[in-house]
Amino acid sequence: xxxxxxxxxxxxxxxALGAAASAQAPDAAELLARIDGxxxxxxxxxxxxxxIRVGGQLRVKSMRAWAMGADKxxxxxxxxxxxxxxxxxxxxxxxxxxxxxxxxxxxxxxxLKEGMMGSDFSYEDALESDELSSIYxxxxxxxxxxxxxxxxxxxxxxxxxxxxxxxxxxxxxxERYVVLAEDxxxxxxxxxxxxxxxxxxxxxxxxxxxxLVLRDRLRKDSSTTMVMESxxxxxxxxxxxxxxxxxxx
Amino acid sequence: MGALWKIAARNVxxxxxxxxxxxxxxxxxxxxxxxxxxxxxxxxxxxxxNMIDYTESVAKVRTPEYVSNQxxxxxxxxxxxxxxxxxxxxxxxxxxxxxAPRARFVANVSNYEDSLPVVATAVDPELDARVFKLPEAVVxxxxxxxxxxxxxxxxxxxxxxxxxEVGDYLVVSAxxxxxxxxxxxxxxxxxxxxxxxxxxxxxxxxxYGDADELLGTDGFASELVVAAARAPSLDATLAxxxxxxxxxxxxxPGLRVDSITELAKxxxxxxxxxxxxxxxxxxxxxxxxAVGIVNTILMSVYARIREIxxxxxxxxxxxxxxxxxxxxxxxxxxVGSLGGVLLGALMDWYFVEVGMSIGAVIGSIDMGGLPLTxxxxxxxxxxxxxVGFAFGLVVAFVAARIPAKRAARLEVTDALRFV
Numbered sequence: 001x002x003x004x005x006x007x008x009x010x011x012x013x014x015x016a017l018g019a020a021a022s023a024q025a026p027d028a029a030e031l032l033a034r035i036d037g038x039x040x041x042x043x044x045x046x047x048x049x050x051x052i053r054v055g056g057q058l059r060v061k062s063m064r065a066w067a068m069g070a071d072k073x074x075x076x077x078x079x080x081x082x083x084x085x086x087x088x089x090x091x092x093x094x095x096x097x098x099x100x101x102x103x104x105x106x107x108x109x110x111x112l113k114e115g116m117m118g119s120d121f122s123y124e125d126a127l128e129s130d131e132l133s134s135i136y137x138x139x140x141x142x143x144x145x146x147x148x149x150x151x152x153x154x155x156x157x158x159x160x161x162x163x164x165x166x167x168x169x170x171x172x173x174x175e176r177y178v179v180l181a182e183d184x185x186x187x188x189x190x191x192x193x194x195x196x197x198x199x200x201x202x203x204x205x206x207x208x209x210x211x212l213v214l215r216d217r218l219r220k221d222s223s224t225t226m227v228m229e230s231x232x233x234x235x236x237x238x239x240x241x242x243x244x245x246x247x248x249x
Numbered sequence: 250m251g252a253l254w255k256i257a258a259r260n261v262x263x264x265x266x267x268x269x270x271x272x273x274x275x276x277x278x279x280x281x282x283x284x285x286x287x288x289x290x291x292x293x294x295x296x297x298x299n300m301i302d303y304t305e306s307v308a309k310v311r312t313p314e315y316v317s318n319q320x321x322x323x324x325x326x327x328x329x330x331x332x333x334x335x336x337x338x339x340x341x342x343x344x345x346x347x348x349a350p351r352a353r354f355v356a357n358v359s360n361y362e363d364s365l366p367v368v369a370t371a372v373d374p375e376l377d378a379r380v381f382k383l384p385e386a387v388v389x390x391x392x393x394x395x396x397x398x399x400x401x402x403x404x405x406x407x408x409x410x411x412x413x414e415v416g417d418y419l420v421v422s423a424x425x426x427x428x429x430x431x432x433x434x435x436x437x438x439x440x441x442x443x444x445x446x447x448x449x450x451x452x453x454x455x456x457y458g459d460a461d462e463l464l465g466t467d468g469f470a471s472e473l474v475v476a477a478a479r480a481p482s483l484d485a486t487l488a489x490x491x492x493x494x495x496x497x498x499x500x501x502p503g504l505r506v507d508s509i510t511e512l513a514k515x516x517x518x519x520x521x522x523x524x525x526x527x528x529x530x531x532x533x534x535x536x537x538x539a540v541g542i543v544n545t546i547l548m549s550v551y552a553r554i555r556e557i558x559x560x561x562x563x564x565x566x567x568x569x570x571x572x573x574x575x576x577x578x579x580x581x582x583x584v585g586s587l588g589g590v591l592l593g594a595l596m597d598w599y600f601v602e603v604g605m606s607i608g609a610v611i612g613s614i615d616m617g618g619l620p621l622t623x624x625x626x627x628x629x630x631x632x633x634x635x636v637g638f639a640f641g642l643v644v645a646f647v648a649a650r651i652p653a654k655r656a657a658r659l660e661v662t663d664a665l666r667f668v
Binding site: 092111113114122161162163164165166186187188190192216218219220221 | 321355357359361362363364366420422424425427428429430431432433434462463465
């Protein structure tokens with residue numbers, strides 16, 4: 001009988017601890033809303049450097065980019081090898097302008113999933129803004145330490161079949177609500193890419209990952225570090241820059 | 250005239266060595282001409298046959314929207330109700346032997362180290378094997394089987410570049426019908442080596458069941474490919490394909506049916522240009538033959554100018570002498586031309602029946618992406634034989650006529666003293 005009282009006491013104590021823990025864990029939907037509040041944008045302008053590592057080789061590309069939502073983006077490469085190469089993304093179509101040939105090539109469909117300029121970032125990864133809360137259902141599956149910071153482990157499952165990834169596992173900074181690491185999975189369950197935020201900065205009152213490393217898990221020894229050297233969130237942009245005329249100017 | 254024929258025939262037989270040399274020169278020249286023509290037509294035939302047997306088929310059925318967007322290999326604009334369309338195609342023309350659905354898509358294939366872009370094709374393994382010769386091109390492993398899901402067949406160059414062989418596993422990733430990326434692991438079930446370089450270098454084939462799972466499609470057919478009985482010649486192949494496409498098109502309103510004439514239009518345009526070059530080659534062969542023929546006949550006539558003098562001394566008129574030598578030239582020309590046609594026919598027979606391995610001749614020389622590999626077979630061309638025979642006669646006639654005319658004009662004494 002004494003044993004059973006002990007067991008009841010232990011059980012009650014564990015229940016109380018569990019209740020306290022779940023009371024501390026944020027609501028998943030609220031968490032997603034906070035992440036979106038930090039990383040979703042109406043418009044963005046940045047100067048960035050891409051360090052593409054494949055095998056033992058390093059290639060560096062620098063660029064200036066402007067984007068509005070998920071549909072409009074304009075990128076101009078500034079590194080000497082690609083200087084003047086410009087890209088315009090309108091919806092699911094992408095045009096690339098090559099200054100040496102003074103030629104514009106249209107890229108569409110599956111090619112938008114390909115690595116941009118040989119990097120691990122697809123054109124979509126680099127040029128689109130995801131509002132996670134409208135595409136994924138979320139569940140907080142745990143809490144852990146990552147790089148000295150407390151993170152929530154959040155599992156996202158695509159609500160729409162058109163979601164970029166079927167499943168995503170995020171590690172979200174528990175205080176700043178920034179994704180510090182992410183695993184991206186295909187519908188088959190295979191891990192496609194991983195992301196790791198190296199540097200998080202406060203920009204326009206939001207926490208934003210300004211240096212991150214993306215790894216294509218279907219390629220060995222391949223990673224791309226995107227370093228945002230200057231970043232503006234929700235700046236006023238001229239609609240005229242997202243046109244073919246601007247691309248071929 | 251009858252007496253002149255007899256004398257001419259006797260003279261031809263009397264000067265056996267000269268006749269044989271002239272005949273051999275003519276035979277070789279005309280024989281080479283006939284063989285060259287056969288081989289050049291055969292080269293076009295093998296190129297077109299390889300396109301039909303490995304990538305294009307005799308005719309393709311697609312939607313006009315798909316054709317407009319085909320560069321992006323979309324998973325949209327497929328043939329609606331492919332089963333019904335396939336039945337309609339089979340019923341459209343008796344020459345059609347098989348129809349199969351295909352779905353083309355661009356994918357990336359990874360051996361966990363490198364990732365390479367490939368042109369992937371979803372196929373119905375059994376139906377596809379009735380249209381294309383891919384199963385015969387398998388150099389290791391086996392062709393796909395609907396009973397063995399999870400297998401892919403890849404090109405030999407791709408296998409080499411990825412360092413994989415039959416039994417190894419690859420990850421294939423592709424954009425799905427939902428416009429996101431899916432990836433899965435597949436076993437290399439077979440490796441193909443085909444005459445089509447792009448299949449070898451970047452071709453990947455998977456069964457429909459696997460492709461549907463990877464792409465989120467449901468039997469999506471970007472095209473229906475059509476096979477027909479092999480026609481006896483290149484021109485007949487093109488004519489048959491056009492006829493089949495017209496009939497199938499009439500049975501499939503709203504769909505676009507392109508025959509191999511349209512599918513291979515770039516190659517055929519190049520062939521039209523190439524044919525000018527081919528005619529030049531043939532012309533050079535004919536010129537060489539003509540020079541040989543003229544030379545030997547001229548020599549035979551000039552060597553006999555003293556004989557002409559004797560004939561004149563016996564009272565033969567210059568006109569008869571001219572006729573005699575022309576007849577002799579024609580007789581030798583006829584024999585040589587006939588020999589040339591027979592020699593050409595013999596070489597044709599060899600190329601038509603036995604063929605020649607292109608690989609053994611040109612090795613691994615890159616033909617600029619042209620599917621000019623495999624065994625080259627010649628084609629019978631009776632018109633070329635008639636042309637060759639007539640050419641021999643005309644050249645012999647001209648070659649004999651000119652010196653004979655000159656010799657007939659000589660004075661008897663001059664002809665007798667001619668050295």
